[in-house]
Amino acid sequence: MHSCHTCQAPVCISKIGIFRQLTLSQQQQVIANVFRKHYKKGEIVVSEGDHLNKFVVVSQGSFKCYINHKDGKQKTLYYLHLGDFFGQQSLFDRIENPYTVEAIEDAGVCMIDATTIESMISAQPEFALSIIKELSSKVQSLESELSHVTLDPLETRLSKLLWELSKDFGVQSTLGMTMKLPLTQQEIGMRLGVTRESVSRALKQLERTNKIKLYPNKRVILL
Amino acid sequence: MHSCHTCQAPVCISKIGIFRQLTLSQQQQVIANVFRKHYKKGEIVVSEGDHLNKFVVVSQGSFKCYINHKDGKQKTLYYLHLGDFFGQQSLFDRIENPYTVEAIEDAGVCMIDATTIESMISAQPEFALSIIKELSSKVQSLESELSHVTLDPLETRLSKLLWELSKDFGVQSTLGMTMKLPLTQQEIGMRLGVTRESVSRALKQLERTNKIKLYPNKRVILL
DNA sequence: CGTCCACTTGACGCGGCTCAACAGCGGTGG
DNA sequence: CCACCGCTGTTGAGCCGCGTCAAGTGGACG
Numbered sequence: 001m002h003s004c005h006t007c008q009a010p011v012c013i014s015k016i017g018i019f020r021q022l023t024l025s026q027q028q029q030v031i032a033n034v035f036r037k038h039y040k041k042g043e044i045v046v047s048e049g050d051h052l053n054k055f056v057v058v059s060q061g062s063f064k065c066y067i068n069h070k071d072g073k074q075k076t077l078y079y080l081h082l083g084d085f086f087g088q089q090s091l092f093d094r095i096e097n098p099y100t101v102e103a104i105e106d107a108g109v110c111m112i113d114a115t116t117i118e119s120m121i122s123a124q125p126e127f128a129l130s131i132i133k134e135l136s137s138k139v140q141s142l143e144s145e146l147s148h149v150t151l152d153p154l155e156t157r158l159s160k161l162l163w164e165l166s167k168d169f170g171v172q173s174t175l176g177m178t179m180k181l182p183l184t185q186q187e188i189g190m191r192l193g194v195t196r197e198s199v200s201r202a203l204k205q206l207e208r209t210n211k212i213k214l215y216p217n218k219r220v221i222l223l
Numbered sequence: 224m225h226s227c228h229t230c231q232a233p234v235c236i237s238k239i240g241i242f243r244q245l246t247l248s249q250q251q252q253v254i255a256n257v258f259r260k261h262y263k264k265g266e267i268v269v270s271e272g273d274h275l276n277k278f279v280v281v282s283q284g285s286f287k288c289y290i291n292h293k294d295g296k297q298k299t300l301y302y303l304h305l306g307d308f309f310g311q312q313s314l315f316d317r318i319e320n321p322y323t324v325e326a327i328e329d330a331g332v333c334m335i336d337a338t339t340i341e342s343m344i345s346a347q348p349e350f351a352l353s354i355i356k357e358l359s360s361k362v363q364s365l366e367s368e369l370s371h372v373t374l375d376p377l378e379t380r381l382s383k384l385l386w387e388l389s390k391d392f393g394v395q396s397t398l399g400m401t402m403k404l405p406l407t408q409q410e411i412g413m414r415l416g417v418t419r420e421s422v423s424r425a426l427k428q429l430e431r432t433n434k435i436k437l438y439p440n441k442r443v444i445l446l
Numbered sequence: 447c448g449t450c451c452a453c454t455t456g457a458c459g460c461g462g463c464t465c466a467a468c469a470g471c472g473g474t475g476g
Numbered sequence: 477c478c479a480c481c482g483c484t485g486t487t488g489a490g491c492c493g494c495g496t497c498a499a500g501t502g503g504a505c506g
Contacts, residue, residue: 067370075370088359092352098363121351128344128351129315135358136311140321142365147290147298149372150416154462184484193373198462200486218484376493407452421494423454439503441452447506454501464491471484476477 016057017083018130026124034110039103046097054111057085061107065099076190090114157192158202166222181218239280240306241353249347257333262326269320277334280308284330288322299413313337380415381425389445404441
């Protein structure tokens with residue numbers, strides 16, 4: 001049996017959402033078919049236009065997915081963390097990867113061949129259901145973001161993003177939700193599709209209207 | 224055996240993408256579990272916030288999905304045609320429907336209970352694969368739209384939309400792709416997240432720069 | 447023929463972008 | 477150790493795209 005040098009356990013795979021519901025022997029089958037790969041901060045997993053032809057699950061660290069635009073602009077589509085996956089498009093069509101995936105810290109993935117995944121889906125209905133569930137929730141969050149981008153002003157979207165970040169990075173205190181921002185203003189800007197100057201101004205505006213309080217060292221309190 | 228009053232055939236279901244790969248007996252099982260419903264133009268299938276708890280496949284006509292916004296604005300997320308489906312979110316979570324679905328012409332759907340769909344997915348791997356494939360491509364087109372909304376000016380997005388529409392509604396001619404617009408400028412605006420005035424001006428601008436030619440009665444030629 | 451609705455066009459305002467200048471801070475190499 | 481550089485954040489001036497409001501045209505249809 002393989003052991004996992006990331007987490008030292010024989011089946012670290014049980015920590016990953018879409019694999020969790022599989023039986024032990026099914027999990028071991030996954031492990032046998034998985035190809036592990038590690039990345040340092042800044043390294044690229046795939047670039048836009050590449051043909052990856054793998055199903056990729058994040059096993060450690062974080063990645064960001066973004067689309068490059070002619071005039072040097074970027075749009076960050078999302079951040080991937082433990083258990084998130086991508087590459088599902090390439091399972092069926094020999095399609096070009098639509099975005100670039102880059103490690104934002106030391107990180108690792110499990111890669112699985114398209115054909116292997118396909119037979120796993122056929123053999124294990126719980127696995128298919130997990131994937132369908134994950135894709136459904138991704139669709140929903142994309143739909144939601146799309147409507148907000150077109151209908152809400154920056155200030156609202158920024159405020160929403162701060163609250164989402166605070167779920168993962170914030171601590172409840174007497175004054176409100178306290179958080180050290182895990183992103184630079186530049187990164188927030190790319191995530192929201194605006195410039196860093198606009199982010200700076202919007203943060204100040206939120207502070208002026210008493211929605212947040214800003215402190216040195218990227219600390220924020222949400223009120 | 225049930226027969227289908229929409230298409231007169233015993234298994235019209237074979238025309239619907241996600242059911243096509245099923246065996247005849249599996250298709251008949253679908254038919255046995257399906258609840259059909261018809262809608263006239265303007266009727267609502269579900270509203271935002273409703274709990275539908277059904278998987279819904281379009282069997283006839285077209286629907287549009289949109290999100291309402293406080294100040295009366297709407298964002299059209301997409302149009303659904305024969306074989307498209309929605310409601311996959313409700314299969315797992317008792318979740319509120321995130322958007323409204325409305326018939327834009329006389330139309331019909333097949334509804335399937337969440338529990339039924341779940342057992343179908345478990346029993347029939349080809350069906351699971353079809354759904355995963357459809358969801359993947361939906362994810363991809365949403366990602367693409369999201370990046371274009373934030374990075375491209377209206378004129379570019381409008382031009383892109385016209386070309387997409389021309390695939391379904393256009394005819395190749397010596398001058399270029401000819402099409403009668405299936406949408407009003409108002410509807411195009413809601414689809415792109417801008418006002419009808421902006422659509423009008425952008426169309427004129429495209430004509431001025433010789434990208435298209437406009438004729439009465441919503442006819443366009445793409446050059 | 448009159449009504450209604452889609453579309454057009456202009457004037458004006460505002461949000462976010464661009465460009466530019468500058469301050470703080472951390473990292474690195476001489 | 478300090479000087480320097482690059483990255484982050486701040487702030488101002490001016491611009492441009494799209495929204496808003498308002499007036500008006502033209503085509504479809506009862």
